[in-house]
Amino acid sequence: MKPKTLDIGDSKGRRSEKKEFAAKIGKHLRVIRKSKKISQEDLSEKAGYYRTYVGKIEQGLYSPSTHTIWRLSHALGMSLSDFFRGF
Numbered sequence: 001m002k003p004k005t006l007d008i009g010d011s012k013g014r015r016s017e018k019k020e021f022a023a024k025i026g027k028h029l030r031v032i033r034k035s036k037k038i039s040q041e042d043l044s045e046k047a048g049y050y051r052t053y054v055g056k057i058e059q060g061l062y063s064p065s066t067h068t069i070w071r072l073s074h075a076l077g078m079s080l081s082d083f084f085r086g087f
Contacts, residue, residue, distance in 0.1 A: 023060030028087050029072065030058040036076055046075035 007013075033043055044054040048071065056062045057072075064072070066080075073083035 018063055019060070022057075022063035024087070025064065025069070026058045026060040026062075029054075032076060032078075032083065033058075038076065043072065043075055047071045 033040070040054050040058070041051050044051040047054070047068075049068070053062070054072070057064050057068075069083065070080050073080050076083070
């Protein structure tokens, strides 16, 4: 996913892009988690988050911070750079 070219005042475009990013990162997280055969419950417990929070990230409803992605990637047994490989 590449950032779109947006004008400074294009807040509607940024919101749309943020929703698209949240959906892609959530789908990416779910694919990795399932490939490692880890449940949402186990992942959330290892990362220190509620299962519902991880679920909402995977559904694309929340756009996680870099810190959250870092915690989730380490709970999945991978580095942050490995997590983003193929994204």
